[in-house]
């Protein structure tokens with residue numbers, strides 16, 4: 091090497107072995123050599139040993155982030171959602187089934203009734219285009235007719251039974267559940283109603299409105315979705331490590347869940363290791379993701395217990411107070427790099443969980459060894475999250491809360507916090523509000539384009555190639571001083587508008 095050029099950034103092993111806990115903002119990659127276009131970058135990856143994704147993103151199992159709409163939309167863009175467990179096992183299993191019974195990421199709220207029932211306030215929710223009448227009065231049953239909003243408002247006697255004024259269905263209104271958006275759009279042109287009904291095995295599964303089809307059509311073109319060998323969308327679910335979680339797991343498996351995440355802040359425990367063993371013995375086909383871990387030692391224990399994936403992050407989440415409350419955790423960049431180092435030697439994919447604020451953080455997490463990023467805040471407030479929007483100073487906002495916040499704990503996860511001996515409830519998270527972000531069907535395609543540009547700057551055309559650059563010490567990085575971080579942000583302007591896309 092030419093004299094004077096010896097130092098040009100550190101290799102990752104040197105930077106991360108100095109006793110500092112670094113996070114994404116602390117470090118910066120030095121650019122490398124570009125010899126391919128952005129479009130040549132592939133972000134395809136693995137969530138866990140047996141699950142491949144075309145988009146390296148996972149929605150967090152939090153009750154203000156991932157229920158069935160979010161999981162459907164994540165699968166539709168090629169990512170995956172993990173349904174939270176702050177509800178009853180049967181409700182969680184029903185959400186898994188709901189994801190698996192749809193192939194278009196639309197929001198729908200089907201109201202299904204029997205012929206002898208009446209309509210009361212069902213049309214108050216503006217999103218309901220019709221009330222469906224089925225043989226049994228429930229979904230998964232034969233469609234007998236329907237009532238539109240206009241029919242209901244035009245009715246003199248609101249006490250009438252549905253059977254006395256419902257419309258009979260035209261066969262063109264009913265389409266197979268596996269129809270894609272284009273096919274549903276074509277079908278909508280052939281019917282008088284502004285909705286079609288999706289059917290599976292002779293029973294009603296969903297209703298899709300024209301307004302929703304138009305909304306989804308307006309999003310950037312969706313790539314390959316995350317579909318399992320059965321042709322259904324893939325979905326994960328969170329469970330705990332208590333005895334009762336074994337029953338929850340049984341229901342989830344019966345509903346076709348593709349992976350389970352053992353949801354804990356400190357995964358290196360006897361409880362988790364026993365649960366992994368139970369799952370591997372009882373459901374050898376099911377991928378189990380362990381965590382959370384932040385050290386190589388924690389990771390090694392779970393790898394020994396044969397986990398199929400590791401979730402990394404302790405206290406790095408935007409709503410987390412674990413590091414303040416318990417004094418335990420690790421800077422997320424260091425945690426991801428360290429755990430990925432042992433995980434990669436064992437072929438186990440790593441999920442970098444928490445602390446993602448922008449596309450640059452996603453590039454950093456993936457290049458430092460993760461296979462996917464898990465996000466709460468980045469997706470919170472989007473159209474697909476649970477909860478309702480409120481208006482504040484002319485802006486729409488939605489709730490986003492930690493699963494260890496007092497509010498979330500009192501809703502359902504009480505038991506985990508009030509263990510047999512612990513009588514006092516201590517929060518490790520907060521409740522907050524976030525701004526409306528629009529649909530993830532838009533956010534994720536744009537974000538992934540930005541991530542591809544970051545990979546291109548580094549000369550990495552895939553995650554595998556990025557990890558090769560990292561481990562071969564070709565990738566160079568440095569720590570940014572406070573002033574360098576300020577310089578890397580926008581500065582010196584009286585005012586500005588920041589629009590990412």
Ligand SMILES: NC(=O)C1=CN([C@@H]2O[C@H](COP(=O)(O)OP(=O)(O)OC[C@H]3O[C@@H](n4cnc5c(N)ncnc54)[C@H](O)[C@@H]3O)[C@@H](O)[C@H]2O)C=CC1
Pocket residue numbers: 330331332333353354355356359361382403404405406407410412444492493494506507509518
């Ligand atoms: N990633 C992070 O930094 C953090 C995440 N969280 C989130 O909060 C939620 C709750 O997390 P944790 O409190 O860590 O849940 P957890 O269920 O792992 O632990 C709660 C308590 O129950 C105990 N426990 C678990 N299984 C047991 C068993 N079979 N028998 C006896 N005791 C048992 C644990 O040791 C712990 O004291 C999760 O959604 C988690 O993701 C909370 C704090 C930090």
Ligand SMILES: O=c1[nH]c(=O)c2[nH+]cn([C@@H]3O[C@H](COP(=O)(O)O)[C@@H](O)[C@H]3O)c2[nH]1
Pocket residue numbers: 150151152382403405406407408409410411412413443444445446464465466467468491492493494495518519520
């Ligand atoms: O200390 C914590 N207390 C909590 O109440 C809590 N709830 C969630 N999580 C973790 O934070 C991750 C989401 O982080 P972001 O909002 O930064 O995406 C999630 O994916 C979790 O790992 C918590 N951590």
Ligand SMILES: [K+]
Pocket residue numbers: 405406407408409410411412
């Ligand atoms: K935090």
